[in-house]
Structure formats: structure tokens, C-alpha cells
Amino acid sequence: MAKLPIIVLSFIVAAVVFAPFLAQYDPIAINLDDIKSAPTLKHPFGTDCKGRDVFARVLYGGRISLGVSFAAALVSLGIGFTAGLISGYYGGWVDTLLMALVDLTLAFPSLLLAIGISVIMPPTKFTVMAAIALVGWASFARLIRGQVLKVKEMAYVEAARSLGAGNLRILLVHILPQCLSLGLVMLGIKFSGYILTEASLSFLGLGPQPPTPSWGNMIGENRAYILSEPWMMLFPGLAIAVTALCFNLFGDYLQEKHTTYHDSQRH
């Protein structure tokens, strides 16, 4: 069940990483002799209004779309883990404050928040990354906090403390490993959402600016040609949908495996 999405994903990631070897055309160079060409053998995905090869642009755009989503996931994970560990372990007013912040973040339509963040800064890929991460950390923080509350009462933590381990050591060596798998499962479930948010922000023109391609801004940029040359926006959209679908399947698989693992431990 999980094999197919992993194979397809590795294929996509490889294609994106090795884009310079696979694409025969420059993704940015304008070629006015060959504009709006329908898909042919020479240009498998056609060309856009400036004669640029859509196939090359999808490959290079994937570098940005996947890269930004991946970076955003790492940052969310980092902030979320830090906040969750501190909040769950120390409790008190820090916990109250952090969880109020989490509630506030989650109580707000995420795309609007991301749009709000991405308009403060100039539209680049870093802005999109920051916008996704500043919304995404909250669900990790809440999840990890719950896990820390459970783990910190366990006997082995008590034992570590009586052996003289400091707070930092207990947090990093004894509690953190117990939270990792939960966090990674959550990441698997959330990742397709990051890809879609990245695409949405780029589509609205809040991400990397033309001529730099990303899957979202290719669709936004070529919207005007939807009537006559639909391939310009069909292929980048397909790339988003297939990638998100694979991550969704993979996330489902992780979640299922994780729950059965914990059920079997309970009995």
C-alpha cells in the first residue's frame, strides 16, 4: 500500500533534483520563435506565452515548491517541538502563554494568516516558507505538549532525575526521543497541506516572482491562457496534485501503522 506513493515520490524528487540533466531547455530563457506551442515530442508539456518549455519549468518549479515545503516543515517541526517541550515540561505561565498562542494561531483561517504574513515581507520563497512555518508550528506544539505531559510522569524520568540529571538532559535525552515518532507521523499527515499552501500563496502572487518558476505561480501566471492554451496550467497543477496525493497516501499509511503499533502495545 505504501510502496506505490513512495516510488512515485522518489521518482518526482529525483526528477526535480536532476532537473538540469533532464530538461533540455532553459526554464527562464525567452524564445519568441516558439511561443504557445501545444505539447509535442520536442516540448512534451508544450511551451508558454514566452516560448519557455513548460516541462523544464515544471521540473525547476518543483525545486522551489518542494524545497519551500520541506524547509517550512523543518522549521514548523523545530518551533513546534521547542514550544511543545517547554510548555509540557515546565507548565505554569509559560505553558498558559504558549498554548494561548497556539489556540490563537489555530483559531484563525490559516491561509488568511499566511497571506497576512507573506504581505509583510517582499514576495520571495523565504516569505512563503516563513508564512507556512508560522502557521504550521502550532499543531506540532499542541501534540508534543500532550506527549510530554504523559512521558514526564513516567518512572524512568523520575529515576533519571534521582540520578542527578538536569532539566535539559532529561528533556533532550529522555523525553524528546519519546516524542519523535509522534512528531514525524504528524509531519507525514501535514506535508501535503504545506505543498498546497505553498502553491496557493504562489498562485496569488505572494511567492517567488516571475520569471522564477514555481508550480503555483505557473498556474497564476498562465491563467489568462486557460481558454486557448490550457496545457500551460494543466501540467503544473497535475504536478501539485500528484505530489500531494502521494504524501496523503503516505501520511495515511504512517498514521495507520502508528495507531496499530500503539494498540498492540496496549494489549
Place this chain on the structure above:
Amino acid sequence: MPYHGFTGNYRITGFRVNGDLFTYIIKKLVLLVLLLIGITFITFSIVKLLPGDPASGLIGQHADPEDIKRINRALGVDKPFAVQFLGYVKLLAHGDFGRSYYTNRDVLGEIMRKLPNTMYLAAAAMAIAVIGGLALGFAAGLRQGSSVDKLCSALSLTGLSMPVFWSGLVLIIIFSLKLRLLPPSGTGGLRFIILPAVALSLPVLASIARITRSSAIETLAMPFVRVLRAKGLRQRQIKYIHLLKSILIPLITVIGLDFASFLNGAVLTETVFGWDGIGRFTVDGILKRDYPVILGCIITGTFIFVVVNAAVDLAYQWVDPRVRIVRK
């Protein structure tokens, strides 16, 4: 494994209170006001931190610096932050969102004019999502493991994976350009609403289908279903009445949570379909740096979101008496 009921997210808004229903509503209202003040402050700060000032946006960056200064002074954006914020709060207290920098129209009036359009779109999308999601989820969950199940699950995952703006464009290609059945954009009656509503509903339809499926499977495995069967109840009756009942709670949760995704989705769908609603108004405002519009839209959006969440909390209690939001 003992049955705990639906252990998903009862706690949407994150606020539980003790006391009776009246106290609950009062406390919700107080929280709503606090949240709105917080959101107003945050949005206001964000908007004021935006690069570029409204005047350069209005008359172009290469205009005479004196003119830019004069216009900024007229709009009041050259005053200190605290003065501007207090001024805005004062305006809000009078039930006024100010005027758009571009059209000079009353922002509240514009929002009131566009809000029904967005609500109309959201309601249509929710209807499609609930009906389609329940049908798909039941079809899959009642025949777990069958090819129908696999097909339905694949469909719902695909729905979750497509970006709303892209599925919208694909719908336009198919139904407006190839089949010439429906108009590609514009605001209006039934013919205009079908495509945007379908596009907006897809991800929510998919998540309702998934929840319905797992809920149906979980419920069918429970002892009470065997009792009902032993009692001689017809299979159909079990399926449609008792299963539907047990699905209500998770369904309400999903509807409540996905209302946020409708607010998100409306921003994209309205942009793609040229639907004259709040979503497109917000995006236009942001792209033009029209501060009063951005602030008004975000405050309205948050308000709707919080009110819907409170309504969902109350609905739990009505649907499932075991749930007590108000603890005595």
C-alpha cells in the same frame, strides 16, 4: 478496545467553561471580544509594517514626493502608530470600518454587500460537500475492502490533494469551454454558482467522506449493532438510521473545522471564478495595500469563524447528550 465515542476534536475553540448555559454564552462573548481586540491589534500591526505606503500605491512610486507626503497626511498614515491604532479602535467602536483608499466607499457597506454572496457560495458548497461526502463515505464504509471502497477512498484522497484554484480552472475548461454548459465566471444565480461551489466543496467533501467511512466501519463493529440485528431490525434500518446518528458528531466537527477551510478556499475560488465576495475583496485589498479593506475583511472573517465555532460547540450538546460543554 473500549469504545470512547468519537474522540476527535470536541475542543475546537480551545475554550471550556464551567457553569450554566447562560454563563457559557456570556463567557464566549467576552472571549470573542478579547479575540477580536487581539486580532485587530495583530492585523493592524502587520498591515502597518507592510512595505510601501498607500500613497505610492495610489499614484505610483515615481510621483512627486510632495504629493505622496500630502496624500499620506490626508489619509492619516503619517501619524505615530499608537495614535493610528487608537483612532482605528475608536472608529470600530462606532461600528465603522472606515473608507477604502481607492474607491472611497464605506468598507462596512461593501462587506455587507459582498458577505451574502460569500455565504451563498459557502452554503451551496457545504450542501454539496455534506451530501456527496455522506454518499461516498457510506458507499465505501458499508463495503469495507471491496472495490467500491477502494474507488471511493481513491476519489476522496484525490479530492483532498487537488489545489482548489487548479480544480476550479479544470472545471472551467471542462464545463465552460468544452461542454459549454456553464458560465466560466461572474456572480449570479444557479448557473453561476455551480462551478465555484463544486470547486470549493471538493476538499471538504473528501474529508467528510473519509470521516463517514471510518465512522461507519467503527460503528458497525460495535456491540449495539449486533443487538439491533438480533432484535430483528432490518439491515437497511440499522444502516440508515443508527449509523447516520452515530456519524452526526464527527460530521458536525468536520463542518465546524472546515468552515475555516471554506474561508481559506473562498479566497482562492472567488479569485478564480470572479465571484464578488469577501475572499476576492480581501485579496484585492492586500494586493492594493488598501488598509481599511484588509483590516475590515480580516476582522469580519475572524468574527464569523469564532461565532461558527461556538455554534458547533453548542450543537454537540444538542446532538449527543453525553457531551457537556457546560460542567455543573
